[in-house]
Amino acid sequence: MAKKTTASKASPKLATATIHDQKLHRGQGGELHQFAEDGQPLLTTAQGGPVVDDQNTLRLGARGPALIDDFHFREKIFHFDHERIPERVVHARGYGAHGFFETYESLASYTRADLFQRHGEKTPAFVRFSTVAGNKGSADLARDVRGFAVKLYTQEGNWDLVGNNIPVFFIQDAVKFPDIIHAAKQEPDRAFPQAQTAHDNFWDFISLTPESMHMVMWIMSDRTIPRSFRFMEGFGVHTFRFVNAKDESTFVKFHWKPKLGLQSVAWNEAVKINGADPDFHRRDLWQSIQSGNFPEWELCVQLFDQEFADSFDFDVLDPTKIIPEEILPVQPIGRLVLNKMPDNFFAETEQVAFMTQNVPPGIDFSNDPLLQGRNFSYLDTQLKRLGGPNFTHLPINAPKCPFHNFQQDGHMAMRNPVGRTNYQPNSRNGGPRESPVQGYRHFASEERGPKVRLRPESFADHYSQARQFYISQTPPEQRHIAMALTFELSKVEMPVIRERMVAHLLNIDETLATTVAQKLGFQSMPKPADAAMPTRQDLEPSPALSIVERGPKRFEGRKLGILITDGVDASLLNGLTTAIAKEKAVCELIAPKVGGVTASDGTWIEAHHMIDGGPSVLFDAVALLTSPAAMGDLVNEAAARDFVADAFQHCKFIGYDQSALPLLEKAGVANALDEGVLALPGEEGLSTFVAELGKLRVWGREPSVKLGKA
Ligand code: HDE
Numbered sequence: 001m002a003k004k005t006t007a008s009k010a011s012p013k014l015a016t017a018t019i020h021d022q023k024l025h026r027g028q029g030g031e032l033h034q035f036a037e038d039g040q041p042l043l044t045t046a047q048g049g050p051v052v053d054d055q056n057t058l059r060l061g062a063r064g065p066a067l068i069d070d071f072h073f074r075e076k077i078f079h080f081d082h083e084r085i086p087e088r089v090v091h092a093r094g095y096g097a098h099g100f101f102e103t104y105e106s107l108a109s110y111t112r113a114d115l116f117q118r119h120g121e122k123t124p125a126f127v128r129f130s131t132v133a134g135n136k137g138s139a140d141l142a143r144d145v146r147g148f149a150v151k152l153y154t155q156e157g158n159w160d161l162v163g164n165n166i167p168v169f170f171i172q173d174a175v176k177f178p179d180i181i182h183a184a185k186q187e188p189d190r191a192f193p194q195a196q197t198a199h200d201n202f203w204d205f206i207s208l209t210p211e212s213m214h215m216v217m218w219i220m221s222d223r224t225i226p227r228s229f230r231f232m233e234g235f236g237v238h239t240f241r242f243v244n245a246k247d248e249s250t251f252v253k254f255h256w257k258p259k260l261g262l263q264s265v266a267w268n269e270a271v272k273i274n275g276a277d278p279d280f281h282r283r284d285l286w287q288s289i290q291s292g293n294f295p296e297w298e299l300c301v302q303l304f305d306q307e308f309a310d311s312f313d314f315d316v317l318d319p320t321k322i323i324p325e326e327i328l329p330v331q332p333i334g335r336l337v338l339n340k341m342p343d344n345f346f347a348e349t350e351q352v353a354f355m356t357q358n359v360p361p362g363i364d365f366s367n368d369p370l371l372q373g374r375n376f377s378y379l380d381t382q383l384k385r386l387g388g389p390n391f392t393h394l395p396i397n398a399p400k401c402p403f404h405n406f407q408q409d410g411h412m413a414m415r416n417p418v419g420r421t422n423y424q425p426n427s428r429n430g431g432p433r434e435s436p437v438q439g440y441r442h443f444a445s446e447e448r449g450p451k452v453r454l455r456p457e458s459f460a461d462h463y464s465q466a467r468q469f470y471i472s473q474t475p476p477e478q479r480h481i482a483m484a485l486t487f488e489l490s491k492v493e494m495p496v497i498r499e500r501m502v503a504h505l506l507n508i509d510e511t512l513a514t515t516v517a518q519k520l521g522f523q524s525m526p527k528p529a530d531a532a533m534p535t536r537q538d539l540e541p542s543p544a545l546s547i548v549e550r551g552p553k554r555f556e557g558r559k560l561g562i563l564i565t566d567g568v569d570a571s572l573l574n575g576l577t578t579a580i581a582k583e584k585a586v587c588e589l590i591a592p593k594v595g596g597v598t599a600s601d602g603t604w605i606e607a608h609h610m611i612d613g614g615p616s617v618l619f620d621a622v623a624l625l626t627s628p629a630a631m632g633d634l635v636n637e638a639a640a641r642d643f644v645a646d647a648f649q650h651c652k653f654i655g656y657d658q659s660a661l662p663l664l665e666k667a668g669v670a671n672a673l674d675e676g677v678l679a680l681p682g683e684e685g686l687s688t689f690v691a692e693l694g695k696l697r698v699w700g701r702e703p704s705v706k707l708g709k710a
Pocket of ligand 1: 173236238353370371373374377378381
């Protein structure tokens, strides 16, 4: 039976356009600009050929086979088929932003690096934050280390400080990197779990690798579930060198300190955020930069000489160790401001290529074996990922200072030498030359010794700093470490792995070990693990290691979620939003229905979310501004009850007006009201609430809601 055929409805006019219908314009360079009938630029192929119909492929008859003559279709599909490049083998999921680095004062006595010579010098920057284990599409709040990679486009070439939000690493030698990463990522046969270390392979490797114990304390702490990229620290991890114009070296460790202070979320909250908004961290950075609230960090350094290094309890070349800030204070030397999102995610964030070996004159490496291995790996990985040696031609990777060399050809070469001379030395006095004065001089450290595969004795103590980290945490943070270990090990199927881990914990803290063992249902305790270094040192706690101790004490940069209903007291709502704006924080309104509510004075108030779409886990604190009339429906809504119950169990501040009491009751918290649940109405109520918000959480509540009972 003959079928009726219809012409494309999408763009019938385009399909019938002829060259006579087009408006033609010559550009300043004489190039032809073609416009479609509606004034939009004319769609062309990648070769510049005008496209007649982008809705229908070329066919033999309306219902016949497609024709190979259709070069537009072939080109379009071919390009689409090649849109993906390999994701990063680690740190696949990331998000970046542009900004600048500003130097406070000249550091000429320590380093000849051009960016540190002048007070107020501004250097363009690009930063990419990432998780490590998950694939590109994984959720933002996986429990994981965060990458904190900074590219500074200095006048003497790019400097990449490719750091993490944790100052130590799992392993001491780069040769173990493929093993730790294989173990952490999805198991190879089943390809799960995604973006999680809660599985046998990871804990098997860890429990057989005592050098990872310090890092284990960090990753089981709330550091691995940050509230925002904006509220986390960054670390260069390794010891580097500053080298001055006289070729004198000073050891340096780099720290990024967030201006808004540190903050993390609760584990139960992280799990729910991943469902409610898997792009939570991306959205946070996007929203704050787009609204002009530019995140900022200070670059701080710990500077020390060989004498300090020799006197320090641990080896400064060991990347599983820190130098506590209380022993060697950090000094701020400049600030990093992120003020512009990329125009195109792929072109910039995906194609940016960080390489630890990108250092300008005046910054040099130490012999940290992990750093040495990284210097080898990063160039290699870019070649694979970006498909050829010319990835430095991509704008995001190209230096912003002048550069000249004789490199040529290769895939996608955009810049090629002109003229006859593409070598040097040459007789035509042509092309760039090296300079013994201005060129990069590696620090001429004296090195000698036999060629060996040997771990130094000075790397052998794996427990002292792990314990120091643990005892430096506040009680809620210690509870969270115990809970995290229990959760992760509960997912492990081989009992021997759990036992081995508890045996290590016994070398770190006995109470921690017993708490975890009890929760895991151990009948008896194992023997402490054989330590490479039997005597663990009892180091002084370092309060700088606690997030809670370093809390911001203010609500700036945070978000209040206000649940409103029809009949909401308009002046109370107005008072609250004004007070929050004064704190340089943000409010979002959540209403029972999409759209908004009618306030007590009859005004229409637009809401950002309906309750299901705006659960309280997305906010740092919540307020309940309701009306008696709306309460009947609200108390019967599960999402509204969860909104309150979650905010309460996540130890958030809750402000409410009296009409919301039945909701507090239905959420099961009315009998447990504490200093974090505050009645709002009245001048005083409002200002007390806003002032209290700076504390961020009511940790004292945690044991009573059982969340924290490990
Ligand atoms: Fe990386 N790491 N890494 N790493 N790393 C990569 O390079 C590697 C290590 C870090 O946003 C890869 O471009 C080895 C420590 C960040 O694009 C790869 C070793 C620290 C990023 C690589 C380490 C890091 C990477 C994968 C052990 C903190 C993301 C894709 C010796 C100081 C950068 C890529 C971005 C990425 C190798 C250990 C930080 C394969 C061999 C320690 C932030 O080259």
